Amino acid sequence: MMTSKWISVISIFCLTTVLLAACGSNESKPDNDRSAASDVHKSTAGKQEVLIDASFPKYNNLDELENRANLIIEGRVLSSTFKFLNVAERPSQPGDDQLNPGTTPADSPPIPYTIYDVEVQKVYKGAVTEKETIQVKQVGGENQQTIFKVNDTSELKEEGDYIMFLATFDNSPASLLNPIQGSYELVNNQIIASDKNLIKLEINDLKQLTE
């Protein structure tokens, strides 16, 4: 009697484990399934899908973000356009082999970018003025033939309001410091960080920059 009870307990345990493991394996898969499904969806639109993976520096806290950005604004996205840009610069400081790998801009393939026109609402750091329109670029986007898909990015929405931490360049539109930590959406005066951004930001933090 004792043995049969013991056996049934073990069997139930084993069965449960097997079932749970089976469920678990179904659950850990959807990332692939979902992207495969979205491929089918996209291919019906007849566009080729190209994947761009970009790796960026990660920032540990708000101080690092504020120090690295040379432009911090609240801005409204007015419109966006898609363009291939060659953002490679002509070699500078000859003799510095690290800064100058030996290439010229012609050696670099152009990169697909979405370029946003952003109207500056407030300036927290940097040399722009309120109501000025600046351009912000982000890798990826789509044209008639191709979707240049970037994983792990938060796209800026037209007519959306954002706090942006930007790097500016002489010969090219500004860039967010990275796609996750470089922008915060503003909705009803609430600052909303993207899912994977663990750095909290409040308006008072920004006001301190201008004091």
Add this chain to the structure above:
Amino acid sequence: MKIRFMKLVISSLILLPLVLGLSLKVNAELTDIGSPTPGINVKSPDHLNDTWKTPINNAITAWNGTATKVTIGYSSASSNTITAAQYSDTWYGLNTQWRSPYKYTIQLNARTITRDAKNFSNFVKGTAVHEFGHCFFLKDNPNTTLPSIMKYSNDFNTVTTPRPYDIDDVNSVY
């Protein structure tokens, strides 16, 4: 009655490791574009100076030394490229992959890498190992507490090679 229970126990015990093994394999977080074959080529970046070429070589050697089927070889006929320049942007590296025919382009940013590198050759190597990882379906920022060359939180001054987590992921594909 007893025999039925025994059958259940035995079949569970046989199934258990199989199912667990399977579930471990599909834990991999993968992208949906990557090389269809484990062996990839790249045009030798002869336009780069040795300060860049050597650590890129070291990155290729690092992948070729892993316990995986993947290999990276130089071929002058390859349409796959790796290059570096001072790009007016905030990224360290970019890997653009086309599905069919499969092709990839890796671009390394001398501006950001030079700025943040304390150990330059490690930094280039780590960034290049990371970018080649995308060719093998590895995804940025995998959701794991284990070390991975694909994490944004890596310091490429010190993390320069594929980690066991990455190798498991690659082995789940090829």
